[in-house]
Amino acid sequence: MQMRLLRAVGWSLAAVLAVLGVAVFLLVLTLKKDAALPTRNKYGLVFDAGSTHTALYIYRWPADKENGTGIVSQVEACTVSGPGISSYADKPAEAGASLKPCLDKAMKIVPAEQQRATPTYLGATAGMRLLREQNSTKAEQVLAEVAKAIGQYPVDFRGARILTGNEEGSFGWITVNYLLETLIKCSFTGKWTHPPAEVVVGALDLGGASTQITFLPGTTIDDSSTKALLRLYGTNYSIYTHSYLCYGEKQALKMLMASLHQDSQTPQQISHPCYPKGYQENVSTADLYDSPCVHAPSTPSPAQNLTVTGTGDPTACGTAIEKLFNFSCGANRTCGFNGVYQPPVRGQFFAFSGLYHSLHFLNLTGGQSLSLVNATIGQFCTSSWEKVQKEFPTMNRTHLRDTCAASTYALALLLQGYKFNHKTWLNIHFVRQVANVDVGWTLGYMLNLTNMIPSETPQRVVGLQRSNWIVATVLLAIMLILIFGLLTVICCQKNSGYESL
CATH class of the missing domain: 3.30.420.150 (Exopolyphosphatase. Domain 2)
Structure with a gap:
């Protein structure tokens, strides 16, 4: 009776281990299958409405890596024909019409099934800041017309607005440091590291109607009007701009x-x-x-x-x-x-x-x-x-x-x-470019408004890492060894039982 009970327990343990082994094996196969699937991309559109001209930037990134770094790529930069939108103060409807050829081009690039989920922005800079100083009513009319034109397209339009000078400088600084990966880097093992502050670079921008200087100074910033406080990837930055x-x-x-x-x-x-x-x-x-x-x-x-x-x-x-x-x-x-x-x-x-x-x-x-x-x-x-x-x-x-x-x-x-x-x-x-992306404020603007740069350090990198494969393989091997060992013991006990009889 005791021998029979031991054999029953042994077979039960073997069965449990076998089920766990099969589960781990299926998990590994599932992850492998998921890793082999083509990466689904997301898109973002940003109009840079400058003082002399307007350009549309089309960005793309893997959908499963929204909080990664150095992963956003520029698909296209479409230059709008004609002057900047501030030049249409007396004929605002033409400002909106001027954007349509570039929007048509974007609709051919962004897959139709993803267009309604594509965040789209228009940011106007110093040309419109000057127009607002001269005639705020005309500036609002121009913004209303460009918003109306973009709203006719099947995109997730999130507004047209005039950036402040400090925003323009700060977003340009974010863009260049994001592309250079001087804010955060990801190692092969998936661990996030913060490069030293010395490698963070300054940004110098010259447009048609304004110029911006932004950098991380080595001293306390005495004038609060020139200071911007940013928290990016778990690190605080007090930048001069x-x-x-x-x-x-x-x-x-x-x-x-x-x-x-x-x-x-x-x-x-x-x-x-x-x-x-x-x-x-x-x-x-x-x-x-x-x-x-x-x-x-x-x-x-x-x-x-x-x-x-x-x-x-x-x-x-x-x-x-x-x-x-x-x-x-x-x-x-x-x-x-x-x-x-x-x-x-x-x-x-x-x-x-x-x-x-x-x-x-x-x-x-x-x-x-x-x-x-x-x-x-x-x-x-x-x-x-x-x-x-x-x-x-x-x-x-x-x-x-x-x-x-x-x-x-x-x-x-x-x-x-x-x-x-x-x-x-x-x-x-x-x-002009870093990592095949045009340097300017537009990428930093989109990253900020879509929350693609988290305020805290990401806890892990989405996706299967090499260490996960190693752990899964080792667990599977241990379970197979235990199953084999248990079966061997049971067989030996069974043989010894026959001999005693």
């Missing part, structure tokens, strides 16, 4: 022209030292003083046409551009320009948008020394209009005319404005 309205490239060159006009000895003639020698054009005073960034003379003359003549003088060009800034700082205070507080620049910086484009044309975005950059710009600025047209026959006429002014302005902004020097100049990396 400031946006200078009217100091984007287009508005700065407009201010330069107005300043030259007001300093001119001949009211109807403007000698422009930043334009190539021999270049000539006519401009109206109405166009010259149509921006809130440009201060009209105290005694305005009646509307008239002005003749602008290029003189190709790099020294005079630099002097005229520096007059646009006020470099004096208050006592016991460090500042950038115009009296705005700024701690000393620290660490590596990524410069993009207009800063990249103004120097890339002259092949100066490859880490060249500041002395070489100065020499190259100076040489170009002394070229005649006839010469540069022959050297760059396919280049847009306006862009070619403005190259000297734009590159000289970029240098003045970085060196005199933001206080970089010969040594820290080498810490600036001029880029």
Whole structure:
């Protein structure tokens, strides 16, 4: 009887272990099958409604890795034809209509079954901030029309709004550090690690109507209006950020022209030292003083046409551009320009948008020394209009005319404005893309609004890790050994029972 009871218990244990072994085996097969399935993607759309143009960015990421890092890719960047939406202040319906070709393109890229779940945003920057200052009613009408146009498409539209300057700077900083994986990295084993603060990079952005500087300073930020507090992946960041309205490239060159006009000895003639020698054009005073960034003379003359003549003088060009800034700082205070507080620049910086484009044309975005950059710009600025047209026959006429002014302005902004020097100049990396994604505020904006960057460190990486496979295999092997051992014992006991009989 006792022997029979032992055999029954043994068979029961063997059966239980066998069931557990089969369960583990099926689990491993299921996970393997799931891992082999094609990854389902999600999409996001963000319109960057800048002062000079609008662009639609289409992003994609694996649906099972929303809180990962370095996984969002850019599928497409569609440039909207025509000027920025702020230019449609008097015909707002056309602002909405201008977006439709890019939206049509997006609908061909995003699978139809996923379109209604695709988050879609429109963020407007300094051009619309200026329009709101001039006429808030017209600004609201433009936003309403672009929202109406986007709302006609089967997407999860989450609104059109005007970003503040500090938001624009902060989101650009998030974008570049997210793409560089300097906020958090994931090891092969699935463990999250925080890189040291020293590897976090600053962001330098130059648009058409504003410019932003954002970085992690080595000191306490004394002015709360220039501080942004972010909690990303379980780490707190106190970043310095400031946006200078009217100091984007287009508005700065407009201010330069107005300043030259007001300093001119001949009211109807403007000698422009930043334009190539021999270049000539006519401009109206109405166009010259149509921006809130440009201060009209105290005694305005009646509307008239002005003749602008290029003189190709790099020294005079630099002097005229520096007059646009006020470099004096208050006592016991460090500042950038115009009296705005700024701690000393620290660490590596990524410069993009207009800063990249103004120097890339002259092949100066490859880490060249500041002395070489100065020499190259100076040489170009002394070229005649006839010469540069022959050297760059396919280049847009306006862009070619403005190259000297734009590159000289970029240098003045970085060196005199933001206080970089010969040594820290080498810490600036001029880029258009990082990891095949255009650098700007749009990605950071989408990551923030979709909560794809959690405030706390992720606990695990979604998906089957190598360690899981090892544990499952070991458990399965142990169970099989136990089953084999139990069966052997039972057989031995059975044989010994026969012998005793």
